[in-house]
Amino acid sequence: MEPNRRQFAALVLGSAASVSLVSASNAQSDSLPSWSDGPAKQAILKFVQATTDSASPDFVPPADRVATFDQDGTLWVEQPIYTQLVFAFSRVPQVVKERPELANEPAFKAILSRDHAAIASLSLEELLSVVGATLTGMDVETYRDEVAAWIRDARDPRWKRPFTELVYQPQIELLKYLRSAGYKTYIVTGGGQDFVRAYAEPVYGIPVEQVVGTMFDLGFRPGPDGKPVLVREAKLLLNDDEAGKPEGIHLVIGRRPHLAFGNSAGDREMLEYTKAGAGARLAMIVLHDDGAREYAYGPAQGLPDSKIGTFPQALYDQAMKDGWIVVSMKNDWRRIFAFE
Amino acid sequence: MEPNRRQFAALVLGSAASVSLVSASNAQSDSLPSWSDGPAKQAILKFVQATTDSASPDFVPPADRVATFDQDGTLWVEQPIYTQLVFAFSRVPQVVKERPELANEPAFKAILSRDHAAIASLSLEELLSVVGATLTGMDVETYRDEVAAWIRDARDPRWKRPFTELVYQPQIELLKYLRSAGYKTYIVTGGGQDFVRAYAEPVYGIPVEQVVGTMFDLGFRPGPDGKPVLVREAKLLLNDDEAGKPEGIHLVIGRRPHLAFGNSAGDREMLEYTKAGAGARLAMIVLHDDGAREYAYGPAQGLPDSKIGTFPQALYDQAMKDGWIVVSMKNDWRRIFAFE
Numbered sequence: 001m002e003p004n005r006r007q008f009a010a011l012v013l014g015s016a017a018s019v020s021l022v023s024a025s026n027a028q029s030d031s032l033p034s035w036s037d038g039p040a041k042q043a044i045l046k047f048v049q050a051t052t053d054s055a056s057p058d059f060v061p062p063a064d065r066v067a068t069f070d071q072d073g074t075l076w077v078e079q080p081i082y083t084q085l086v087f088a089f090s091r092v093p094q095v096v097k098e099r100p101e102l103a104n105e106p107a108f109k110a111i112l113s114r115d116h117a118a119i120a121s122l123s124l125e126e127l128l129s130v131v132g133a134t135l136t137g138m139d140v141e142t143y144r145d146e147v148a149a150w151i152r153d154a155r156d157p158r159w160k161r162p163f164t165e166l167v168y169q170p171q172i173e174l175l176k177y178l179r180s181a182g183y184k185t186y187i188v189t190g191g192g193q194d195f196v197r198a199y200a201e202p203v204y205g206i207p208v209e210q211v212v213g214t215m216f217d218l219g220f221r222p223g224p225d226g227k228p229v230l231v232r233e234a235k236l237l238l239n240d241d242e243a244g245k246p247e248g249i250h251l252v253i254g255r256r257p258h259l260a261f262g263n264s265a266g267d268r269e270m271l272e273y274t275k276a277g278a279g280a281r282l283a284m285i286v287l288h289d290d291g292a293r294e295y296a297y298g299p300a301q302g303l304p305d306s307k308i309g310t311f312p313q314a315l316y317d318q319a320m321k322d323g324w325i326v327v328s329m330k331n332d333w334r335r336i337f338a339f340e
Numbered sequence: 341m342e343p344n345r346r347q348f349a350a351l352v353l354g355s356a357a358s359v360s361l362v363s364a365s366n367a368q369s370d371s372l373p374s375w376s377d378g379p380a381k382q383a384i385l386k387f388v389q390a391t392t393d394s395a396s397p398d399f400v401p402p403a404d405r406v407a408t409f410d411q412d413g414t415l416w417v418e419q420p421i422y423t424q425l426v427f428a429f430s431r432v433p434q435v436v437k438e439r440p441e442l443a444n445e446p447a448f449k450a451i452l453s454r455d456h457a458a459i460a461s462l463s464l465e466e467l468l469s470v471v472g473a474t475l476t477g478m479d480v481e482t483y484r485d486e487v488a489a490w491i492r493d494a495r496d497p498r499w500k501r502p503f504t505e506l507v508y509q510p511q512i513e514l515l516k517y518l519r520s521a522g523y524k525t526y527i528v529t530g531g532g533q534d535f536v537r538a539y540a541e542p543v544y545g546i547p548v549e550q551v552v553g554t555m556f557d558l559g560f561r562p563g564p565d566g567k568p569v570l571v572r573e574a575k576l577l578l579n580d581d582e583a584g585k586p587e588g589i590h591l592v593i594g595r596r597p598h599l600a601f602g603n604s605a606g607d608r609e610m611l612e613y614t615k616a617g618a619g620a621r622l623a624m625i626v627l628h629d630d631g632a633r634e635y636a637y638g639p640a641q642g643l644p645d646s647k648i649g650t651f652p653q654a655l656y657d658q659a660m661k662d663g664w665i666v667v668s669m670k671n672d673w674r675r676i677f678a679f680e
Contacts, residue, residue, distance in 0.1 A: 063547060140590060197594055207403060208594035215591055220583035220609055227616040228609070230590050237577070237591075243560035250480060250570050251555055251577075252592050254537055254548035269560050269568070276567040 031177040034170040034335040040284070040327045044174065047282040048181045051258060058280035062182045066257045068212075068249060068270060069171070071189040071196060073263040073309040074286055075204065077156070077166040079295040081308060084135075084191050085127055086163075087150055091134040102133060124307070131192070132234045136216060139229035140194055147198035161339065164203045169340075170333045171261075175204060178259070186257075188212045188249055190241035190266050194232070212248040214240045245270035258282065264309040271324055283324040287311060290330040293340075371517040374510040374675040380624070380667045384514065387622040388521045391598060398620035402522045406597045408552075408589060408610060409511070411529040411536060413603040413649040414626055415544065417496070417506040419635040421648060424475075424531050425467055426503075427490055431474040442473060464647070471532075472574045476556055479569035480534055487538035501679065504543045509680075510673045511601075515544060518599070526597075528589055529553045530581035530606050534572070552588040554580045585610035598622065604649045611664055623664040627651060630670040633680075 035041040050058040051065065072078035092111045095102065102108045107126040110118035135143070156163055175185045187206055189196055193213030200206045215237040223229035240248040246269050249257065260267070260274035263286040271283040288297050288309065297306035300316035319326050329336065375381040390398040391405065412418035432451045435442065442448045447466040450458035475483070496503055515525045527546055529536055533553030540546045555577040563569035580588040586609050589597065600607075600614035603626040611623040628637050628649065637646035640656035659666050669676065 193591070193594075209592070211594065218587040218590060220586055220613070228586075228612050229616075230586055230613075246560050246568075246570055247558040250558060251533070252549070254533075254551065272568050273560070273570075276569075 031180065032170065032173050034173055034333060036332050036334050038332050040325050040332040043282065043284075043325045044177075047259065047280060048178070048183075050280050052181050060258055060279065064255055064258065065178075065181070065183040066186065066253060066255045067178050067183045067259040068186045068188040068253075068257040068261070068274070069175070070245075070262040070264075070267050070270070071187050071191055073288065074261055074267070075167055075171050075187070076163070077294065078309045079288075079297065079306070082191065083151075083163045084131070084195050086154065087147065087195070088127075088131045088134045090150065090154070092130065095134050099133070105129070108133075132236075135192065135195070136232040136234040139223060139231050140218065141229065143194055143232060144198045147195055151199055159337075159339075164199055165339055166337065167203060168333070169335050169338045172204070172338070174261075175206070179205070183259070184210065186210045186212060186249075186253060188240065188245050188260075188270060190214055190239070190245075192216075193240070212240060212245075212252045214238065214244075215248075241266040243269045246273040249273070259284070261285070263288065264311050265315055268315060268318070272322075275322060275324070283319075283322070284327055285311075285315075285319055285324055286327045286329060287316075289328050290333075290336070293336050294329055371520065372510065372513050374513055374673060376672050376674050378672050380665050380672040383622065383624075383665045384517075387599065387620060388518070388523075390620050392521050400598055400619065404595055404598065405518075405521070405523040406526065406593060406595045407518050407523045407599040408526045408528040408593075408597040408601070408614070409515070410585075410602040410604075410607050410610070411527050411531055413628065414601055414607070415507055415511050415527070416503065417634065418649045419628075419637065419646070422531065423491075423503045424471070424535050426494065427487065427535070428467075428471045428474045430490065430494070432470065435474050439473070445469070448473075472576075475532065475535070476572040476574040479563060479571050480558065481569065483534055483572060484538045487535055491539055499677075499679075504539055505679055506677065507543060508673070509675050509678045512544070512678070514601075515546070519545070523599070524550065526550045526552060526589075526593060528580065528585050528600075528610060530579070530585075532556075533580070552580060552585075552592045554578065554584075555588075581606040583609045586613040589613070599624070601625070603628065604651050605655055608655060608658070612662075615662060615664070623659075623662070624667055625651075625655075625659055625664055626667045626669060627656075629668050630673075630676070633676050634669055 032041055050056045051060040053059060069075055072082050089111050092108060096108060096112065103112065107122050107130050110122060111130065151162065151164060154163060155161060156166055159166065178185055185206055187196055187200060187204065191213055193211055193215050196213050197208040197211045200208065200211050217233040217235040217237045219231040219233050220228055221231050238244055238248055245267065256277040257274045258280065259282045260270050261284045262271055267285065271285065275281050275283045287300065288295055289301065289303060290296060296303050297309065298311045299305040300311045300313045316326065372381055390396045391400040393399060409415055412422050429451050432448060436448060436452065443452065447462050447470050450462060451470065491504060494503060495501060496506055499506065518525055525546055527536055527540060527544065531553055533551055533555050536553050537548040537551045540548065540551050557573040557575040557577045559571040559573050560568055561571050578584055578588055585607065596617040597614045598620065599622040600610050601624045602611055607625065611625065615621050615623045627640065628635055629641065629643060630636060636643050637649065638651045639645040640651045640653045656666065
């Protein structure tokens with residue numbers, strides 16, 4: 001049915017039409033049991049129906065069904081600090097043993113002395129310098145094995161669970177639902193591409209070639225056994241954040257997403273790029289407004305400010321103006337974690 | 341059958357076992373009718389069987405079945421000059437109109453005056469400066485449309501046919517055969533990623549997300565209608581040649597290929613990287629030794645030297661030493677072009 005005819009039918013039929021729309025949604029909603037029956041869930045169901053029904057004017061051919069998801073704060077918990085930084089911190093003692101001169105740098109000093117106040121006051125640049133020193137220098141296969149081993153054993157201090165259990169159940173359902181509708185699901189993260197690749201398949205069902213992330217330059221050199229390996233250099237190739245997100249999407253995917261999901265200022269350009277495409281495009285953004293079940297931060301909508309995952313009021317206003325769907329963790333997600 | 345038992349059976353059964361192996365190959369060989377029944381074709385058939393038979397010790401799970409192909413000189417003709425350069429040259433008059441100061445640079449002067457001797461003596465760096473000036477500055481979608489329109493109408497001077505008909509029929513068959521065996525086929529080209537993406541799907545059956553190529557930095561800016569676009573900057577991000585090939589493979593695919601196919605010194609690192617992996621790995625390299633049906637150049641094996649697609653004798657010796665399969669166009673390919 002054309003949009004005009006659908007509106008006309010809704011006008012004429014009134015509540016009867018609404019009831020039938022709701023029923024149709026309920027029939028599909030089994031795929032998204034952790035989503036409340038609110039406007040966010042409705043927007044997802046409508047979007048998927050419009051883009052996969054071959055009779056719809058917004059039909060999208062399967063090859064173009066691309067959905068991109070930020071990771072930190074969108075698919076899993078990013079507070080009190082990014083999981084990748086916890087991993088980097090865990091490597092600091094070993095790295096300082098090899099390079100003692102680092103012990104005098106403020107970031108390393110704070111981490112070595114477990115000075116929480118000093119760690120909290122580090123700038124993002126200082127934190128990234130720790131990443132550069134601790135997560136480079138080894139070959140990509142060794143690195144992935146080390147990440148996989150660490151993430152299997154490490155525990156989040158609040159929930160005392162592996163970080164990979166701190167993924168949002170509604171998003172796991174959404175990823176599966178999109179894939180069942182022929183969408184290819186991608187992660188597009190400001191985190192390291194190879195860090196996320198180490199666990200993306202078992203945790204999210206997303207294979208390594210569908211992980212776009214921050215990339216370091218790679219050296220091609222003989223490994224210990226003389227066979228060539230790719231070594232992670234301490235030189236940034238692509239910072240997959242802000243304008244780097246649409247750039248990374250183009251380089252790795254080569255198609256403009258039809259659905260993009262983020263949660264912070266770093267996702268703005270990805271959402272803008274997505275919405276600027278022709279046809280049906282859905283931009284969604286998580287608002288962390290549930291301090292009881294997860295964390296509450298913004299500072300949009302009067303929430304406390306945060307250095308990690310900042311969601312400014314201007315971004316909220318842009319979402320309202322441009323038709324992005326703001327997803328309230330408090331209201332739109334019935335359940336946040338699978339272990340609840 | 342385990343390798344030891346297979347060897348034992350071959351020893352005991354002698355020629356009878358050989359005959360049965362040949363019959364098995366012949367049964368499959370319908371997929372590769374343009375390949376002569378020589379060692380190259382046998383190597384392909386054996387490799388595919390060994391990596392796709394779940395009882396084989398060299399079995400490769402479907403997700404890891406990655407095959408990478410260089411383009412210029414491996415999938416289509418690269419002489420007398422790369423097709424992308426023909427495209428760049430075609431844009432020179434327009435670009436010089438907009439930036440008259442370029443008319444005095446040797447490369448632009450040679451192209452504008454159609455001075456074939458001067459063009460032939462340009463260095464690769466000078467040629468790349470023409471690419472930088474002519475193939476950047478526009479948004480990625482406009483660029484792809486322009487490439488697609490040009491390549492539809494342009495003709496190769498020798499065969500008077502579209503460049504997209506100058507693809508090697510044996511390779512088209514091989515790409516299809518590999519895909520039918522569960523391999524994901526990728527192009528890994530020193531050419532521009534978006535240039536090749538403009539025609540890779542209809543010509544090779546390879547979708548845009550499976551094209552790895554030389555990448556330029558992208559700017560995220562408002563387009564003419566105010567909506568954001570990705571603009572090709574004149575700044576190289578990744579030169580997808582030599583060591584850049586394994587790097588590009590890791591960034592876009594994240595898996596080490598099990599089969600790689602090249603034809604020149606620029607493919608050496610990709611082939612080394614492929615062969616250095618565990619299990620069955622097949623490295624193949626085309627030798628252009630058929631001056632009658634295509635072009636003859638090396639300078640390996642006494643063939644004439646060439647600035648485009650150089651295949652030095654040292655690379656040939658490395659292929660022999662490391663078990664890469666050298667594919668002779670003259671002997672291994674029954675037919676080169678579909679239009680023959």
